[in-house]
Amino acid sequence: xxxxxxxxxxxxxxxxxxxxxxxxxxxxxxxxxxxxxxxxxxxxxxxxxxxxxxxxxxxxxxxxxxxxxxxxxxxxxxxxxxxxxxxxxxxxxxxxxxxxxxxxxxxxxxxxxxxxxxxxxxxxxxxxxxxxxxxxxxxxxxxxxxxxxxxxxxxxxxxxxxxxxxxxxxxxxxxxxxxxxxxxxxxxxxxxxxxxxxxxxxxxxxxxxxxxxxxxxxxxxxxxxxxxxxxxxxxxxxxxxxxxxxxxxxxxxxxxxxxxxxxxxxxxxxxxxxxxxxxxxxxxxxxxxxxxxxxxxxxxxxxxxxxxxxxxxxxxxxxxxxxxxxxxxxxxxxxxxxxxxxxxxxxxxxxxxxxxxxxxxxxxxxxxxxxxxxxxxxxxxxxxxxxxxxxxxxxxxxxxxxxxxxxxxxxxxxxxx
Numbered sequence: 290x291x292x293x294x295x296x297x298x299x300x301x302x303x304x305x306x307x308x309x310x311x312x313x314x315x316x317x318x319x320x321x322x323x324x325x326x327x328x329x330x331x332x333x334x335x336x337x338x339x340x341x342x343x344x345x346x347x348x349x350x351x352x353x354x355x356x357x358x359x360x361x362x363x364x365x366x367x368x369x370x371x372x373x374x375x376x377x378x379x380x381x382x383x384x385x386x387x388x389x390x391x392x393x394x395x396x397x398x399x400x401x402x403x404x405x406x407x408x409x410x411x412x413x414x415x416x417x418x419x420x421x422x423x424x425x426x427x428x429x430x431x432x433x434x435x436x437x438x439x440x441x442x443x444x445x446x447x448x449x450x451x452x453x454x455x456x457x458x459x460x461x462x463x464x465x466x467x468x469x470x471x472x473x474x475x476x477x478x479x480x481x482x483x484x485x486x487x488x489x490x491x492x493x494x495x496x497x498x499x500x501x502x503x504x505x506x507x508x509x510x511x512x513x514x515x516x517x518x519x520x521x522x523x524x525x526x527x528x529x530x531x532x533x534x535x536x537x538x539x540x541x542x543x544x545x546x547x548x549x550x551x552x553x554x555x556x557x558x559x560x561x562x563x564x565x566x567x568x569x570x571x572x573x574x575x576x577x578x579x580x581x582x583x584x585x586x587x588x589x590x591x592x593x594x595x596x597x598x599x600x601x602x603x604x605x606x607x608x609x610x611x612x613x614x615x616x617x618x619x620x621x622x623x624x625x626x627x628x629x630x631x632x633x634x635x636x637x638x639x640x641x642x643x644x645x646x647x648x649x650x651x652x653x654x655x656x657x658x659x660x661x662x663x664x665x666x667x668x669x670x671x672x673x674x675x676x677x678x679x680x681x682x683x684x685x686x687x688x689x690x691x692x693x694x695x696x697x698x699x700x701x702x703x704x705x706x
C-alpha cells in the first residue's frame with residue numbers, strides 16, 4: 290500500500306509544529322510593528338524590544354534609508370533581471386564585492402543572494418564524495434543542511450573543544466589518505482545562541498599538524514567584532530588562517546544578502562559552480578546599492594560599534610552583578626539562563642511581555658537542555674542605558690516569581706489592562 294505523503298502534516302507536525310495552535314501569533318510568528326528600533330508595537334502595546342539583530346542600528350538609519358529609496362526610485366526592485374552569470378551583473382554588484390574584500394582583508398569576494406542558502410550551496414560546491422567535513426557540534430542549521438547534501442564522510446567535534454577537534458582530524462586524515470580527498474573544518478565566529486566565540490585562532494594553529502581548509506560562518510561577528518568590525522578573525526588576529534570567510538547582511542548590515550571571501554581561485558570556482566547563484570536572480574539594485582552605503586557607514590562611523598559595545602557591557606555587567614547566569618558570552622549575544630519547565634517559560638514570557646512590556650526571544654528544549662530556559666537578548670547601538678536598567682529590573686522581578694513557584698500555576702499570568 291502506498292501512503293499519502295501529506296498524512297505527515299497531520300500526524301507528524303514536528304517539535305515546534307505540534308504547538309502551533311496554541312503558540313502561533315504570540316510565541317511563534319509574532320508581529321512586531323512600527324519603525325524598527327528598541328521600542329516597537331506588539332499585541333497592541335509598545336514594548337522594549339531586544340529581539341532584532343539590528344546590531345549597529347542601521348535598519349532605519351537616515352543615510353541608509355535614503356540610499357535604499359534613491360536606488361529604488363532610479364532602478365525599481367526588478368533590475369537587474371536574470372542571474373548574474375547570464376544577464377544580471379552590474380558595476381554596483383562588483384563594487385560591493387571589491388569593498389567587502391578590502392574591508393575583511395581577503396583577496397576576493399563573491400556576493401550571495403541569501404545567507405542561509407549561500408552557506409548550504411557553498412558547502413555543496415566545495416566538497417565532493419572523496420572529501421571529509423569536520424564540524425562543531427553547535428553549528429548553525431544552515432551548516433547542518435549544507436552537510437546533508439554532502440555524500441562523503443563527516444565527523445562532529447564537541448563544541449569549541451580543540452582536543453575533540455584534533456581527535457576527529459586524526460580520523461579524518463586517515464580516511465582522506467584512503468579516499469584521496471581533502472578535509473574541510475567548519476565552525477562559527479560567534480555562536481548565535483550562547484554568544485561564545487569560536488576558537489578560531491586555536492583551530493588555525495592545528496594547520497601546523499593537519500592538512501585542512503577552514504570555513505567560518507561569522508554571521509554575528511561581522512560588524513560587531515574586531516577593531517574595525519571586520520569580524521571574529523580580526524578580533525582573534527587570525528583572519529589569514531580562515532580560508533573561506535562567510536557572513537550575512539541580515540545582522541549588522543540590516544539588509545538582505547551575504548558574501549564569501551577567499552582566494553581569487555576559490556571565488557572564481559564558486560562563481561561558476563555555486564548552483565544557488567548560477568540559477569537565481571541577481572540581488573536587486575536597491576539591496577546592492579543600499580549595502581554599499583551600509584558598509585561605508587560601518588567603515589567610517591566607528592561610533593556605531595562603540596555605542597553597541599557601551600550597551601553590551603552595561604547590559605552584561607548589570608545582569609552579572611544582579612546574579613544572573615549569562616554563560617560565557619564574549620560577544621553582543623546575551624543569553625540569560627534560568628531553571629524551569631516549558632510551561633513555566635510560557636507563563637514567564639507572557640508576564641514579561643504583557644506586564645513588564647519587554648519583548649525578547651525565548652529558547653527552550655530541544656535547543657537548550659531540559660529544565661533550562663534561555664531568554665536571548667540582542668543589544669544594539671540604538672538602545673539606551675535607561676533601556677538596560679529597565680530590563681534588569683524586570684528580569685529581577687520575573688526571576689523572583691520563577692524561583693518562588695508563581696509560574697507553576699496552570700493558568701497564564703494575568704495581563705495588566
